[in-house]
Amino acid sequence: MTSRPALDLATLELDYEGFRRLAREPGLSAHEKIGFPDSYREGFEPAILADIVAKLPRLASDEGLSVVDIGPGCAALPRMLIDLCRDRRHTITLVDSPEMLALLPDVAGVTRKAPGLFPKNAAEVRAAAGRADALICYSVLHYIYVDCNLFDFVDATVALLAPGGRALIGDIPNHSKRRRFFATEGGQAFHRAFTGSTEPYVVPHDTPVPGKIDDAVLMGLMQRAQAAGCDAYLLPQPADLPMANRRDDLLLARP
Numbered sequence: 001m002t003s004r005p006a007l008d009l010a011t012l013e014l015d016y017e018g019f020r021r022l023a024r025e026p027g028l029s030a031h032e033k034i035g036f037p038d039s040y041r042e043g044f045e046p047a048i049l050a051d052i053v054a055k056l057p058r059l060a061s062d063e064g065l066s067v068v069d070i071g072p073g074c075a076a077l078p079r080m081l082i083d084l085c086r087d088r089r090h091t092i093t094l095v096d097s098p099e100m101l102a103l104l105p106d107v108a109g110v111t112r113k114a115p116g117l118f119p120k121n122a123a124e125v126r127a128a129a130g131r132a133d134a135l136i137c138y139s140v141l142h143y144i145y146v147d148c149n150l151f152d153f154v155d156a157t158v159a160l161l162a163p164g165g166r167a168l169i170g171d172i173p174n175h176s177k178r179r180r181f182f183a184t185e186g187g188q189a190f191h192r193a194f195t196g197s198t199e200p201y202v203v204p205h206d207t208p209v210p211g212k213i214d215d216a217v218l219m220g221l222m223q224r225a226q227a228a229g230c231d232a233y234l235l236p237q238p239a240d241l242p243m244a245n246r247r248d249d250l251l252l253a254r255p
C-alpha cells in the first residue's frame, strides 16, 4: 500500500480552491485546514478576539447587530465569535466555501451562511446579512488578492456597511513592514532564532514582489474606501499576537 506524502503547509500555494481542498482533507487539525501549522495559532485565539473587539467595540457594547465574517475558516476564532454573537443577540453571516462552512455549527437565530467566494457573491451576502454593523475579514485578504481585484473587494465591503458600521480587515501580511523589520537587529535576531542559522538575512530591496501586499497596495485600498465615503485607518497589532512584527490591520469606518 502506498502512503500519501504529508502536506507541507509552508509550501502550499493557497487560494479559495486550495482551502476547499484542505477543508475536505481528512486527518488535518482545524488550524491546518485553515493553512496554519498548529504552533502559529494554538492558544492565541483569545488574544486575537480581544484585539478584534478592541477595534470593533460595538461587538461587545451593543446588542442585535448584523455581523459578517468573510473567510471564518473552521478553527477556534469563528466559534468564539459565534458565542459572542449569541451572548449579545447579534446575527453573524459566515462567508466561506461550502466545505469550510460545513465544519462550523449552525446556531438557530444566530448564524447564517452565505457560501461562495467574496466579493463575487456579495449579492448573496447582502441578502443574508442586510447592511453590516461589523464586518470581520481576518487573515484572508492576501488570499482574496490571488483570486480577485482588491478594489472590487473594497467596493463590495464598503457597500455592505450600514451607517456607523466598521470593517476590520485584519492580519494582513505587509511585505514592506516585513522588510523594515528584518532590516533591524531585532529582525535579524528573530530570523536567527526562527531558522537556527547564524547567517545574516539579506533583505532584498528594489525587486518586484508580484502577488505581495505592501504599503502601496494598502494605501491604495485606503484611498479607494475614503473616496467611497469611509474613513480608513492602518492599525498595528498588539505585540503579543504571533505575526505582529510583519502584519497590519485595516479598519474602514462608515460615518
Ligand SMILES: C[S@@+](CC[C@H](N)C(=O)[O-])C[C@H]1O[C@@H](n2cnc3c(N)ncnc32)[C@H](O)[C@@H]1O
Pocket: 015, 016, 019, 020, 034, 035, 070, 071, 072, 073, 074, 075, 077, 078, 095, 096, 097, 100, 116, 117, 118, 119, 137, 138, 139, 140, 143, 144, 147
Ligand atoms: C487563513 S484562513 C483564516 C480563517 C479565520 N478568519 C481565522 O483567522 O481563523 C482563510 C479563510 O478564508 C477563506 N477564503 C479565502 N478566500 C476567500 C474568499 N474570496 N471569500 C471567502 N472566503 C475566502 C478560506 O476558505 C479560509 O477558510
